[in-house]
Amino acid sequence: MTAAGEQSRSGPRPSSGPGPAGPLAGVRVVELAGIGPGPFAAMTLADLGADVVRVDRPGGGGLAIPHRHDVTNRNKRSVLLDLKQPAGVEAVLALAERADILVEGFRPGVAERLGVGPDACLARNSRLVYGRMTGWGQDGPLAHRAGHDIGYIAVTGALGMTGAPDGPPYAPANLLGDYAGGALYLVIGVLAALQHARAEGGAGQVVDAAIVDGTSHLTAMIQGMLAAGGWQDRRGANLLDGGAPFYGTYATKDGGYMAVGALEPKFYAEFVRLLGLAEQAPARDDPAAWAALREAVAARFASRTRAEWTRVFEDSDACVAPVLSLTEAPHHPHLAARGTYVDHAGITQPAPAPRFSATPTAVASGPARPGAHAAEVARDWAAPEVEAAALPSEGAQSTP
DSSP states (O other), rough: HHHHEEEEEOOOOOSSSOOOOOOTTTTTEEEESTTTTHHHHHHHHHHHTOEEEEEHHHTOOOOOGGGOOOOOTTTTEEEETOOOOOHHHHHHHHHHHHHHHHEEETTTTHHHHTSHHHHHHHHHHHTTTEEESSSOSSSTTTTOOOOOOHHHHHHTGGGGGGSSTTSSSOTTIIIIIIIIIIHHHHHHHHHHHHHHHHHHHHOOEEEEEHHHHHHHTTHHHHHHHTTTTOSSSSSOOTTTTTTTTEOOOOOOOOTTTTEEEEEEEEHEEEHHHHHHHHOOOTTTTOOOGGGHHHHHHHHHHHHHHHHHHHHHHSSSSSSSSEETTTGGGGGGGGHHTTTOOOEEETTTEEEOSSSOSSSOOOOOSOOOTTTHHHHHHHHHTHHHHHHHHOOOOSSSOOOO
């Protein structure tokens, strides 16, 4: 273990990265560039104050999002290294030696073939947390197969819960698998492992975060309800999947939609009162009457515009909200008042979450340009190997 490796075990360091001074200030993270859940997980760590250095590869790869618009690379710094060259591999190992966490999203075995797998990195830093982000996991029959969010959530049963009973399931973008079941479970895992590594007698370890595992975990409550007989294993027949007429969406006169979540009796009473159905609504607690109730509710919503219904319900506990588009959401009065969205470098984007009273977070720098920070990372991490191996930057550094 070199002096740099010993330093990496000495506890939190003052933050020297581009991100906010959040609760993870002083934590150093190496991100081996990928797409989807890996970058999002690293962004979350950066938003929380970690000094995240992204190792980009020549020519990039994956989805072609312009660098200046790739919000998942905000609050990070980037170095451009060729991992097919010994100097590039040595630079990554030098960073791992000084890091607390490393995140990679290659298929199983790829990092090992490149020379930057867990064994090589932990040999240089025994307290390193090595986070692995994949869809299928590090083992199992499908571990080496390609895949995307929709396939991962399909086999877990999560996709099969979406959509109308007389139509196909629908993909909720890549939010459910890549980000909820993947990236956020990786964040939980590496932070839990970091706690262990920093404890007396602790050590580093490998965190195997598989989207299929995380997404399956998200269905825990539903699986319990299924076992208890309180959930039918088919779409559109249950309390939370659109089966209940008081939990779903309805079209308005102008082609918009309103979302209804009036589950509890007292909220439902307020809902039907404001909807104008209090006296003639079919029985709520009789599933045989749900079709008639849904028809009555739909007819009422179709009689006014989304804006009109929004005004009717906005000051009530009826649990009704307008269904907004991505461009409309930042202007919702509540989200605007809380600053849920921020504008940075000309991009409207979600603010970091959650919020902290003593260590507030922020969007402090825009998406990192590949290779723009080699000199300062080499300086701040005391890793001259990085600057020696770095390739020229792909474009100017983003404006902080």
